[in-house]
Amino acid sequence: MARTGRPRGFDPGEVLRSARDVFWASGYGGTSIQALVDRVGLERGSLYAAFGDKRRLYFEAVRLYWAEYEEVLRSALAQVPLLPALREVLVMPAQLGAAASDPGAPHGCMVGNTAAELVPHDAEATALVADAFDRFVGMTIEPLRQAQQRGEVSTASEPEAQARLLLVLAEGTALLARAGTDPAAAVAAIDAALAGLRADAGDR
């Protein structure tokens, strides 16, 4: 049975994606409700009716961001060889910043930005960030172990340490991309890191 009442005049998913882009570019504190209203196509009242207050909308936007990021990461982790696929994922934020030349373009990793801006004084943000980072590491350990076994990745370190290293690289690269680092330089840094992860004659 169809719901009674006046139907929605907008697609909530589309609005959430727009809100994510605004928050992504300007952060939580740097984004006013008015800025959201201007870019999202909804009046304030509708925004509040549909998504609750600013905090809830922000966290929802971050969750959407991270869900999409996990999707990209997951498909990379399924590939063989592993390191070239991971290279693509790590390099992504640098290229994203270069491609979008307008000043309001999204930059960096929303979860990392949230950590810098809202952690530790916001408990909900802290939990969200910790959960996201834990999931990154959890997803990455097993593929790394398998890559070690097949001789692609160095066995000089434990897979878990290497997984955490990949997270450090991902967040560090994203932050530098937001800061405007030259994409080519970022790629060179990533390649230097991956060269260190590769298995070679000195390994065993």
Place this chain on the structure above:
Amino acid sequence: MARTGRPRGFDPGEVLRSARDVFWASGYGGTSIQALVDRVGLERGSLYAAFGDKRRLYFEAVRLYWAEYEEVLRSALAQVPLLPALREVLVMPAQLGAAASDPGAPHGCMVGNTAAELVPHDAEATALVADAFDRFVGMTIEPLRQAQQRGEVSTASEPEAQARLLLVLAEGTALLARAGTDPAAAVAAIDAALAGLRADAGDR
């Protein structure tokens, strides 16, 4: 000749350090003037008379932060062997977060936090961050080159790429420390990265 007029009742350097700590813990947007007044020991008027407005005080605080960080980095870069000294620098933010258990404790790298919060929509912040990061890389290249020549560091990558990698590691680790990552896990990730930088039999 001594200056005329009523003398200052406080030490500007000490006040600036206090302000840096507050901003470091809570960020720019998360810190209100009232919070500064409460923690710094100056009334609003004096704060404004001595340091200008909030933005100026913030940037001054970040510059102080970075100057001290550069000092630590510089002394590490002068040591032989290089990698153990760099390990100390990279690991520092993780231990800093663990040592200070109170919720208002400073976490992460102030420059990185500034990048996440104020870049790209604040031009002055953008310039400050870019300059700091460039200085990091500039300082680090030459010591890395020498460490390559003496056989300590792998020659698989250019010193500049390795320098940028170190910056990525420093900023990534600092961000994860702010997010509450277990210090031991952070250290393990750093060690995995440094293992990849070390020169070994497979190198030549």
Place this chain on the structure above:
DNA sequence: GGACTTATTGAACGGGCGGTCAACAAGTAG
């Protein structure tokens, strides 16, 4: 001492912020 200069104080201000709500619109139910 009086004139002058600089520092300190905290009340006051204007503005922009996040959030609300009463009136109205657009559907369904019977």
Place this chain on the structure above:
DNA sequence: CTACTTGTTGACCGCCCGTTCAATAAGTCC
């Protein structure tokens, strides 16, 4: 049609923010 439910609108509200300033304090200069 009338009754009901849900969505939309934008004016409006109160608060807290960063900032200012007139009054006062505490020194130096001559």
